[in-house]
Amino acid sequence: MEGLKVSDAELIVYIHPSKCGNEVQAIYRELSSLLFQYDETFDGVLLGYDFTVESKQAKILAGLTPYFGVRVNAKLLLFDPKPNNFVEGKIVKLSAESIHVVVLGVSAAVITDIDIREEFKYKMRDGEGCFVSRSHKRHVLKIGTMLRLQVESFDQEVMHIAGSLVPANTGCVKWLEKQSREALHMDRDDHKRRKIA
Structure with a gap:
């Protein structure tokens, strides 16, 4: 991080x-x-x-x-996160307008609806709100999810982060890591096929 x-x-x-x-x-x-x-x-x-x-x-x-x-x-x-750094935290509250995250157990982060990329749509599932990706149905953001976000600003006095989910490499940490492993695996297979041919 x-x-x-x-x-x-x-x-x-x-x-x-x-x-x-x-x-x-x-x-x-x-x-x-x-x-x-x-x-x-x-x-x-x-x-x-x-x-x-x-x-x-x-x-x-x-x-x-x-x-x-x-x-x-x-x-x-x-x-001391600077703008454009990526940090990770746990989602503690969700609404259609914002996502609230706790980073390292000491800093609060808020991502407002204008900083959530259009790919995510707010839905109600099992009586709880969540954000679901329109392009990857398994990419879900709900309470308890570990989230990677980009820092827009950091208020040092109250230790508050204004965050963003606009970059493509932000979202659910588990989902992002799984996608990264699958992409690496596909690259290796492609590289092996090129060597054989």
């Missing part, structure tokens, strides 16, 4: 003196406070981290409460 990246960072984590007995736990607490929020310093939403303490020596900051800074080498998992 596009929009995910792993970044190496050298950080200084400032710890209250009362936490100096267990600085590793204090570092975990400080880094955990940054999770699932957009941070301009990291240029993305922090989804996970791993760190090692670079040195046992800490720099003490002068002031009313003398915090101390610990140097840390961290590996950060960041999410």
